[in-house]
Amino acid sequence: MNLLWYHNKKDKGIVFEKFFSPFPVAALALVYTAAECCIDEWSDSKQMDISFLSNEYKEAYDKHIANLKNILKELNDNGRLHAKVDPLPVGDAECISDDEINNAIQEYQQGSGANGSDDEDTELESEGGEFKVEGK
Secondary structure: OHHHHOOOOOOHHHHOHHHHOOOOHHHHHHHHHHHHHHHHHOOOOOOOOOOOOHHHHHHHHHHHHHHHHHHHHHHHHHHHHHOOOOOOOOOHHHOOOHHHHHHHHHHHHHHOOOOOOOOOOEEEEEEOOEEEEEEO
């Protein structure tokens, strides 16, 4: 996560702090999905390259999103019950949509350029719903 979003002062997690405070559930689900892909690469006790495409791992990503939302809802509900108040209904409408995230990425790439970091060893790119990390 530090290499992708917090590499330096000009990286996405700092520049777009309003979207990263707190760290977004969708981004954490993406990290979990990428970790699942890495585990799959070693499933036969030998490393085998597996392409990390959004359509191949979409089900895993959706599962992580649902689990994380449930965990956060339960934390909030338990906290409110502990405070002796009723839990609040929290719906998806209160979360940042995928379209809003993609628009923010495009706006950043068009406005200040995707390669504006001081010290870039890696870069996160989005192409048609697929995310990939490129290194030097």
